[in-house]
Amino acid sequence: MPLINVRTSLASVDDAEVLLKQLSALLAEQTGKPEAYVMTLMETGVPMTFAGSTDPCAYVEVKSIGALKPPAMTAVFSELISARTGIPANRIYIGFDDVQASAWGWNGRTFG
Numbered sequence: 001m002p003l004i005n006v007r008t009s010l011a012s013v014d015d016a017e018v019l020l021k022q023l024s025a026l027l028a029e030q031t032g033k034p035e036a037y038v039m040t041l042m043e044t045g046v047p048m049t050f051a052g053s054t055d056p057c058a059y060v061e062v063k064s065i066g067a068l069k070p071p072a073m074t075a076v077f078s079e080l081i082s083a084r085t086g087i088p089a090n091r092i093y094i095g096f097d098d099v100q101a102s103a104w105g106w107n108g109r110t111f112g
Contacts, residue, residue, distance in 0.1 A: 001104055001111060002027045002064040004077070005041040009048040010056050010085060016042055019084045026076060031067035037106075050091050057091040063099050065111055070096045 004027050006019075013019060020040040028035035050057035060077060062068065073096070078089040101112025
């Protein structure tokens with residue numbers, strides 16, 4: 001049920017599959033939930049501005065049924081994404097969404 005979605009203005013990300021796998025493992029670790037339920041997404045080439053500039057930037061969504069720790073997660077996800085993409089941490093926004101179990105569907109049913 002944990003999900004991390006990275007949208008970036010970069011046209012591409014080198015070794016995107018490796019970054020997605022690293023994000024998957026990190027999200028499982030940070031939430032304490034099995035990686036078997038983690039989903040990662042990446043959208044590149046998204047037209048974006050940050051602070052009135054089109055310099056590389058990213059918006060990251062993290063959703064989960066509970067287990068979110070925004071201060072700690074902001075630090076670790078920003079660090080990883082910045083290291084792998086070259087986007088400075090001060091050009092990355094991260095939004096957190098604690099989803100109700102009854103509002104998250106999987107395998108033909110919801111979690112609650």
